Amino acid sequence: MSKYSPEEKMQIAEIYLSGKFSYGSLARIYGVQLSTIRLWVANYESLGAKAFEPGAWTRRSSTEKEEAVLFYLAGKGSLLSTCKKYGIKSTWTLRNWIKKYNSHETLKPTRGGGKRNMTNGRKTTLEERIALVEEYVATKASYDDLAAKYKVSYQQAYSWVRKYKDGGVEALEDRRGKKKDISEMTEMEKLEAENRLLRAENERKQMEIDFLKKLKEIERRWG
DSSP: SEEEEEEEHHHHHHHHHHHSOOOOOOOHHHHSOOHHHHHHHHHHHHHGGGGGGOOEEEEEEEHHHHHHHHHHHHHOHHHHHHHHHTHHHSHHHHHHHHHHHHTTTOOOOOOGGGSSSSOOOOOOHHHHHHHHHHHHHHOOOHHHHHHHHHHHHHHHHHHHHHHHHHHHHGGSSSSSSSOOOOSOOOOHHHHHHHHHHHHHTTTTTTHHHHHHHHHHHHHHHHH
């Protein structure tokens, strides 16, 4: 059993994502393997707080397990990045699926074979994309939960959050089939959307302040 609670694991992942400590530094400070820190961060980015809920196992169909295995075997990602992409909590789990697949064993569905989110991708409005990202920023909800709430695919939810992180509000616009000079938003609408997301980020500032206090305690202890 891990000596760290789900809340502490989430905090450690948040500390890394704040950019203040490296994987190696956190591994030394908390006395765990570097690979464990990497996995906690990957799980948190993929599943949100749900990644650390005791006994919270995602239902998997045989098809989904095989999809993850084939993604890895095709050389499209490492064990860790494949786990992150498919919301798999442990590289050990993925290794086990790969071993069974290579041994021609059947990858049986987990808990009846339910899939993380059966909703197919659909056409969405800019407001829906902004609302989903706003909720992610404010609550760090898992992509599973966001996809279910907004009735979109897991990949859409993941993609919009990543686009916002990489390119801001404008990256959420759907430019497919449009000329480059045509925008879905006026400058005023962009400003309003940016302000909404900024407020959402500010809602999490108190948690960040708590982390900084903890970091100072760690620095004093390890200084």
